[in-house]
Each structure stands twice: as C-alpha cells, then as structure tokens.
Amino acid sequence: MNKYPHSTRILVALDCIVFGFDGEDLKLLLVKRNFEPEQGKWSLMGGFLEQNEDLEVATNRILYDLTGLKDIYFEEIKTFGKVDRDPVERTLSICFFALINIHAHNQDSAKAQNAYWIDLKNRPNLIFDHNKMVDLALQELQYKAALHPIGFELLPEKFTIPQLQKLYEAIYDSPLDRRNFSRKILSTNLLIDTGEKNQNSTTKKAILYQLDKEKYQSQFKAFHYFISDSMR
Amino acid sequence: MNKYPHSTRILVALDCIVFGFDGEDLKLLLVKRNFEPEQGKWSLMGGFLEQNEDLEVATNRILYDLTGLKDIYFEEIKTFGKVDRDPVERTLSICFFALINIHAHNQDSAKAQNAYWIDLKNRPNLIFDHNKMVDLALQELQYKAALHPIGFELLPEKFTIPQLQKLYEAIYDSPLDRRNFSRKILSTNLLIDTGEKNQNSTTKKAILYQLDKEKYQSQFKAFHYFISDSMR
DNA sequence: GCAAAAGTGTTGCTATTACACCCATGC
C-alpha cells in the first residue's frame, strides 16, 4: 500500500441520479439530507468509494441501499472534479444515472435514506453541483433513449404502447404522433404481445406487451432512432 | 481539509488514449515506459490528479505535456476502478480519449515522454487494463464519429473529401462508397470550399475544404448519421 | 492516349411524415 510517492490521495464519492416514471411524469429519487453538511437541503443519493471496494460494487451497493433493487440499469456519465466542489473537503464525484421501475423498488429502503420521488419538472434546488449533474443526466438519457431501447427499464414487466409513448413524451417533453410512434416501436420487433390487455382502462383496453429480452440484448448497440433528430 | 470521517482517500490517475491519423491509418500515441512499474513495456500516457488541481486542468496538463498542444478535443470515457487494477497501490483511472492532428503536435514533447505513434491495428500489448481502455476508446470513437463531426479533429486545417473518407474507413475498418460519402458530407454544409486544390497528387487534384467552425459548434449536438448503422 | 483518382448524375427503394378511419369500452 501507498507505494507511489509524491501523489495525493483524494476522497472519491459516487452520486447517483435515479430516474423513475409514474405513468405520467419523469421522477427523480432525491434525498432530504438529515446529516451535515447542508442538512435539510435536497441532494442526490451518494456514498463514498471504500478502499477495498471495486467501483462497480460500490455503485451497486449505493443503488441497493436506496432502492432495495439489484441488477439496476445504470450508466456512468462523468466525473466531477473541481477542487472546490465540496466545501468540506476536496471530493471527486463519479456521477451516474440509473433507471428503475418506480413500482418495483422498496419504499422502506428509500424511506430509510430519507429519499422521495420528486417530479423532474418541479425539482428543488440541489446542493453543491448536483443541479448540473441532473441536467447532464437528463441530456444523456435523452441522447441514449433516442437511439437505444433503454426506456423499457423505466416501465413494469408488462406495458402498453400508449404507456411507452407517454414515457418518451415525458423524456423529451414534447408530443409524439400516436400512429407513427406505434409503428416505429413495433417495427423494431423488440416487443412480444402477451395476449393480455390492460384492464385499468375505462375505454378500449390496450394490448400488454413485454420486452423480448434476447433481442433487447443483441440489438442493444444498434441504432434504433426511436426519436427523430428534430424532436430532441 | 480531511473533515469527512471514516472514508479512505484514493490515488486518482488519468489515462489518455490519443488518436491520430496519418492519411492512411489510425494511430495511437503510446509510451514506452522508462520507469517502474512495468519498465520497458508499453502503456497509455497518464498522470496523477493533484490535490489542488481541477480535473479538467489535469487532463489538459497531461495532454499538453505529451503533445505540446492546447485546446485538444477530448472526451471522458469511463473511470476504471477495480481494486487490484494497479499492482502497486489501489488507483482509480479516469480514462479519456483525445483526437489530434498528427502533424500539428510537437515531436519533442512526445519524445520527452518517450512516446511514439503506433498503428492501431498493430498495437502491442499494454500494461494493466490499458488494452481494455483502448478497446473502449475505439468503440466510443466509432459511436461518436457516426453521429457527430468529431472526425475533423484528426485532420489538418485544410483537407480533401477523399482524405476524410480514408479517415472514416480507418475508423470503421470498412470501405465506403465514394459518391454517397461525398454527397452526405457536403449535404451537412459543414465544409467550406477554400478554392485551393491538393497539390500533392499525381492525378486529378482534389478540392481542399475547411471546416465551417460556426456551424460545427452550433450543429455539434445534432445527429448527422455520417455512417449508417450497418457499417458500424 | 492511357491509367488513376476525383467530381457529378440517375434511379429505385425504403423510411418517414402527416394525415383519416374504424374499433372497443363504460356510462
């Protein structure tokens, strides 16, 4: 240990932007801090990287503590490294976003962390540089979701095309044509008709689909153009 | 300083994949290590993040030391954080790639670092997890260059469309149709005809273009589809 | 004049848009 001379060791945090979707709006899982510094203010969920912990392990640990979920989809965004970004001590923040099915996560885990789902559009001011992190995370989500089928991570196992459309409309904050959207999604062949229909509807019941996980895996890196350039 | 209790400070390195293009092949600027550990072996250029140094500043410092260039295009890829990735001491590596005009950089700077341009296709085995870093960097370059006009960063100020095509063919290691490529590039309106022609040619002299930097900036985030999905 | 490289043109196809119409459900 500590054999490289003359170089400083630095505190390394992980900060996580957790996105969820309640059927209408995009939500963020935010923490009302009951600890110093900035007690009482809102922040992202985070934690410190431990000496004997792989980075991926730490990420999964933080997400599990917050949501009670394992195998969450997450993606590293950027490392924030201004010297003075944390007033207490110089701290790097490795920042990533995660997508979860808002109904699958464990409410108790969230409560234990003093975390709440907040509407993305009405989000409060966050501590430190966390506002910038959220802005960047939303940009990355919009970027990735236009090309790759990551949106499904935010939905329950079975979902309808109109639900999927509402999700995309929330992500891009703009309306999409119902008919063209449906055709585009179905043409990817990523969806399997379950034969069931959404019973929670007062009008025509929409078909419930589920993701073809094999195709999802194999086609993940292909470009799908879910959203045209002009919409983004 | 050091006010957060109970958390370990960690050594943070930056490792840089520098891409260049000599007109025929993609090149990597690699360092033949004249220091321990792994002296005599090949590695990426890197350095440590200092206590009072912003992350971006450190990145620019390392790139400047290596190439003698400022304002280099670079992009963060990922932070490598396996506990045992460096045998000497646990070290995080914030990994990024940079694109430079191979003829503009300062040979003396590179020599001072014991760095050489190596053909990407014939690259030697690298130390630690640096092979993985290069693989990932190439993937990211391919991904980004298919959608955004970053390829120009690898070319001199004035260049011809056939040169640009050779660059894209090197990046994707696959041939492109001359006529369709030309049309696609010109349709972006990113190129300005300088009126000059490439004199280093024994046959028909190609038109020298330069980048319209204003359009480059403003359209950078738009999708351009330089390369079709099937080619990637 | 000929070989080699660069510039421009055409055509058929595919994908995307911007629309309209019909069906199922609950009241």
Added chain:
DNA sequence: GCATGGGTGTAATAGCAACACTTTTGC
C-alpha cells in the same frame, strides 16, 4: 349512442443505396 382512447391504413415525400459516366492530371 356517444365520448374517449386504442389499433390500423394510406399517400406524398425525403433520404439512401447502388449504380455509371465524365473530368483532370502526369507520364
């Protein structure tokens, strides 16, 4: 039966792939 939301259809257009031909240059 009617309002609401969901599923399917179509015609015009734009963009793309796969081609051939012509021009410039050095020898």
